[in-house]
Amino acid sequence: MTMESPALYVVPTPLGNLADLTRRAEEVLRAVPWIAAEDTRHSGPLLKQLGAPGRLLPAHQHNEHEAAQRIIDKLQAGESVALISDAGTPGISDPGARVVAAVRAAGGRVVPLPGPCAATTALSASGLGDEHFLFYGFLPSKAGQRRQAIESLRATPAALVFYEAPHRVLDTVGDLAELLGERTLVIARELTKLFESIHSGPLAEALDWLKADSNRQRGEFVLIVSGAPAGGDDSEGERVLKLLLADGLPVKQAAKLAAAISGASKNALYDLALALRKS
Ligand code: SAM
Secondary structure, eight states, X not given: OOOOSOOEEEOOBOSSOGGGSOHHHHHHHHHOSEEEESOHXXXXXXXXXXXXXXXXXXXXXXXXXXXXXXXXXXHHTTOXXXXXXXXXXXXXXXXXXXXXXXXXXTTOOEEEOXXXXXXXXXXXXXXXXSSOEEEEEEOOSSHHHHHHHHHHTTTOOSEEEEEEOGGGHHHHHHHHHHHHOSOEXXXXXXXXXXXXXXXXXXXXXXXXXXXXXXXXXXXXXXXXXXXXXXXXXXXXXXXXXXXXXXXXXXXXXXHHHHHHHHOOOHHHHHHHHHHHHHO
């Protein structure tokens, strides 16, 4: 491959299945003199297998500023750099965004390559993201902050895409079910790997489904929740609900009235009322 002017190539790498590395990604990785990697030890075997002769630069979340400067220096010296993360697309819940921003700010050329990304891979099999989707990435690990973040997404009509780790998947799915009410949840696990599984079902039943088999809680997860149901104003429903609860109405009656007034889902408001009473 010929490289005209020097550039920072943003190169997605496989999520698990090595055959998912694109031909263009291979060409770039073999052609560039420098490869900036999230974890040079992790990426070493892949680069060795490709016979990529480029020298490695560390570019992880703790040195992004310094890494960006080194990369800008290389570009200004006329040398191209490929940016890779441990898996998937750099800058998507991975280091890379700050490097890219700094290179652009310095007037450098950034060339993105399409390729593996867990969010889009899961979306393509979910049947939920045809109109709009909102990529959230990782929710906060602390329960209070996580619940607050979920609350803030409650009225979003787009499908919600989350990344999650195995040790938090039960807590997160539990909170999603409690706070978002009647929705569909797609649990995409170990995509492109040996134990890939894609489960779709009611959000309210997801926690039981996960608990029914501990293998279902293993590996890497993308969680996709269908968007807020159309036809009702959820934020109005929530506002009315809070007023009624503050006035001392029982949960069930408050949810019923708030749904009738706002047009929002009665069940979702009921779940929300329970969560509000609990907290
Ligand atoms: N940059 C990556 C991308 O483009 O998807 C994401 C990196 S982020 C640090 C890692 C998270 O991505 C995991 O915790 C999981 O939520 C998701 N993920 C990565 N690989 C996955 C896979 N094979 N199956 C399901 N989710 C995956």
